[in-house]
Amino acid sequence: MNGNIEKILYIGVGVLLLGVAFMFFFSGYNLCKDYVGKNNEILSEDRMVTISEERDDFEIRGAEVIHQVIQAKKLEEKKRLLELYSDSIVSYQSCAQIWVSGRSAEEINTSDIDEDSFYDIEIKKDFFGRITEIKYNLR
DSSP states (O other): HHHHHHHHHHHHHHHHHHHHHHHHHHHHHHHHHHHHHHHHHHHHHHHHHHHHHHHEEEEEEEEHHHHHHHHHHHHHHHHHHHHOOOSSOOOOOOOOEEEETTEEEOOOOGGSSTTTTTEEEEEOOOOTTTTTEEEEOOO
């Protein structure tokens, strides 16, 4: 008789724990779903995100391209200095590869870019959605 009561209690506790596990799983799932929904709502309200998702081609002035090239050169210089003076491996956030009319931003001189002309932009992303490459082509 005592053995049967123990089995019933063990089974009851097991079912109870299984129910609690399902409850925590689905409550966490609903919280995650709500979080993703709220962020998607915020992104859909952002005008620039909406415009960038609708269009694949953009245009930009040459002055802004010059600024991007200068920033890319500064980041590359910081990366070289960090590699030169750092003994340990430090995680360095890399930026997107920038190409201007088929030439890399590190190779191009800013005087080669006409600041008054317009450039088309091609943006390539990885499967995580991070921008990996930006190509500026003269119109």
